[in-house]
Amino acid sequence: MGKEAVRSPAIKALPGKQGIPHPEGVAAYCFDGDTLKLTDRRIVRIACIDAPEMAHGAARTQYYAREARQELIRLTKRHKVRLVAVENAPKDSHGRIVADVQREDGQSLSALMISRGCAYFYPHKNQNAAFQKKMLSLQQHAIAKRRGFWAHLLSLPLARGNYTGNRxxxxxxxxxxxxxxxxxxxxxxxxxxxxxxxxxGYAPARTCLFWPTVP
Structure with a gap:
C-alpha cells in the first residue's frame, strides 16, 4: 500500500453547516474501516467513505473488512484527531458524528483509507464539493494501481457485469x-x-449487495 501523505483539501463552509462541538479527541476503538469511537465515547462515522462490513446479525463478514479495520486501527491507535465538518448536518440518522477525521500530522483518514484501497468513495449531495472531488480522484488512482481490495474485486466475474446508477x-x-x-x-x-x-463516483446501494463475503 502507498504510504504517501494525504492531507485534507481546504474546506469552505457550506450554507447552514453546523460546526462540530469539541472537535478534538483521541481515537480509542475501531468498529470497522469507516467508524471509530473516541475516548470520550463519541462515535464518529468517517465522512465520504464506506468500507466492507464486519459480520453483524445474520450478515457475514465482507471481503477485506478485517483488513480495512486493521488498517484504520494502525492509522489511529493512540492518535489525537481533529473532527472537521464536511456535511450540512453534523450527525447521521444513527446519531453518529460525521466528519473528516484528521490526524495530528494533518492527514485525512478518509483520504488515507481510500488511497490504500481499504474503503471506497461514498458521496452525499450535502457534502463539501472540493472534498468529494479529492476523494474521487484518490479512488480513481487507487483503482488504477489496484491497491487494497481493488485487485481482487475487479478480477471477479461480478466486475464484468452491468450496473445501473441513480443520478x-x-x-x-x-x-x-x-x-x-x-x-x-x-x-x-x-x-x-x-x-x-x-x-x-457512484457507490454501491445497500440493496442487492454484490460484495463478496468470507467464511
Missing part, C-alpha cells in the same frame, strides 16, 4: 436488482462494468 442518489445497483425498476428513467445511468461505476 439522484449517486448509488448503483446490479442491473438485475429489482430496485432498478423504481428508478425514474431520467435518473438512470448505465455502466458496462463495475469499474466504470466506481470511476464515475
Amino acid at each position: 439522484n442518489s449517486l448509488r448503483f445497483f446490479p442491473a438485475d436488482c429489482p430496485e432498478v425498476q423504481h428508478i425514474k428513467p431520467r435518473n438512470k445511468i448505465y455502466f458496462g462494468t463495475l469499474m466504470d461505476a466506481f470511476l464515475a
